[in-house]
Amino acid sequence: MNTFIQSLPKAELHSHIEGTMEPELILKLADRNKIKLPYSDEDALRRAYQFQDLQSFLNLYFMCANTLRKPEDFYDMTLEYLKRCQQDGVIHTEIFVEFQSYRENNIVIEVILEGISAAIKQGAKEYGVTCYIILCFLRHRPAMEAMQTLDHAAPYFDQIVGVGLAAAERPYPPHLFKDVYDKAHSLGLKRVAHAGEEGPADYVWQALELLGVDRIDHGVRCAEDPKLVQRLIETQTPLTVCPLSNVKLRVFPDMASHNVYKLFKAGVNVTINADDPSFFGGYVTDNYQAIMDAHPFTKADIIQLAKNGIQASFLPPMQKTAWIRKIEAHR
Ligand code: ADE
Ligand code: ZN
Numbered sequence: 001m002n003t004f005i006q007s008l009p010k011a012e013l014h015s016h017i018e019g020t021m022e023p024e025l026i027l028k029l030a031d032r033n034k035i036k037l038p039y040s041d042e043d044a045l046r047r048a049y050q051f052q053d054l055q056s057f058l059n060l061y062f063m064c065a066n067t068l069r070k071p072e073d074f075y076d077m078t079l080e081y082l083k084r085c086q087q088d089g090v091i092h093t094e095i096f097v098e099f100q101s102y103r104e105n106n107i108v109i110e111v112i113l114e115g116i117s118a119a120i121k122q123g124a125k126e127y128g129v130t131c132y133i134i135l136c137f138l139r140h141r142p143a144m145e146a147m148q149t150l151d152h153a154a155p156y157f158d159q160i161v162g163v164g165l166a167a168a169e170r171p172y173p174p175h176l177f178k179d180v181y182d183k184a185h186s187l188g189l190k191r192v193a194h195a196g197e198e199g200p201a202d203y204v205w206q207a208l209e210l211l212g213v214d215r216i217d218h219g220v221r222c223a224e225d226p227k228l229v230q231r232l233i234e235t236q237t238p239l240t241v242c243p244l245s246n247v248k249l250r251v252f253p254d255m256a257s258h259n260v261y262k263l264f265k266a267g268v269n270v271t272i273n274a275d276d277p278s279f280f281g282g283y284v285t286d287n288y289q290a291i292m293d294a295h296p297f298t299k300a301d302i303i304q305l306a307k308n309g310i311q312a313s314f315l316p317p318m319q320k321t322a323w324i325r326k327i328e329a330h331r
Contacts, residue, residue, distance in 0.1 A: 088284055096136035271305065
């Protein structure tokens with residue numbers, strides 16, 4: 001492992017907490033909660049990590065998330081992830097939590113947050129990692145359900161920094177969620193959304209113009225529209241790019257074909273993230289390493305990427321400044 005990258009203080013801004021569960025934990029939770037999975041052991045589960053596209057991944061991802069039932073399950077998942085953050089040099093993370101995934105099992109927000117927020121407290125104490133929660137809506141479910149979820153989450157807004165939008169991108173354009181995002185904004189929440197992963201550049205425009213997002217998750221298909229790239233450069237709207245995810249889900253055929261270097265060199269505000277590290281073969285450091293192996297990023301570029309991540313986070317300005325100083329002093 002590249003110790004320079006590993007020890008560089010990094011922020012992770014695009015991490016689905018359910019996508020951080022390693023096979024060992026998924027099988028442990030299935031056993032603990034008496035849920036049958038069609039995989040007899042870790043190797044069998046890992047062998048299923050071959051995806052043709054986003055949907056083929058999501059099918060497995062939701063099956064694994066279904067093993068989470070009790071506060072202690074959410075606690076174990078989150079604390080294991082925060083421990084790996086520390087090992088990976090991730091000093092701050094902003095996780096997506098998809099409360100709607102648990103509705104069918106009648107798991108209410110209070111139960112989910114009981115486990116996750118306790119783990120976040122413990123993670124800060126034990127591993128020195130800060131963690132914010134982003135309430136992530138599922139775009140294949142009705143916008144009305146997203147609105148209800150936002151309302152149900154209102155008593156817990158002290159534990160939630162913002163809203164996001166994920167799952168099957170096509171054919172669920174951002175504009176469907178305009179009212180929910182307007183309400184989230186009026187309630188003081190930050191806004192991010194997946195756009196331009198599998199969906200077209202127009203979805204990125206919609207996320208910017210109609211949802212008013214602070215960051216775009218993925219966004220790599222912006223390259224299909226030069227005017228959009230120009231706009232992203234001018235406004236410095238951050239993209240949370242997830243290189244290993246994009247190759248694993250066949251957004252790009254291989255890392256050499258990924259446009260992360262081109263976007264970065266053009267002046268787009270690129271940040272590097274892992275998305276669903278357990279499923280896509282790597283955490284944040286692995287993602288940095290993968291783009292360095294395939295593209296001519298210099299050490300100065302890597303430092304800039306790490307600074308972009310901190311700057312694009314929702315940390316208070318003083319904390320950002322302190323981390324950026326540490327990054328600049330990093331050798
Ligand atoms: N949920 C988990 N990972 C995702 C991804 N890469 N795109 C959209 N939704 C997701
Ligand atoms: Zn994602």
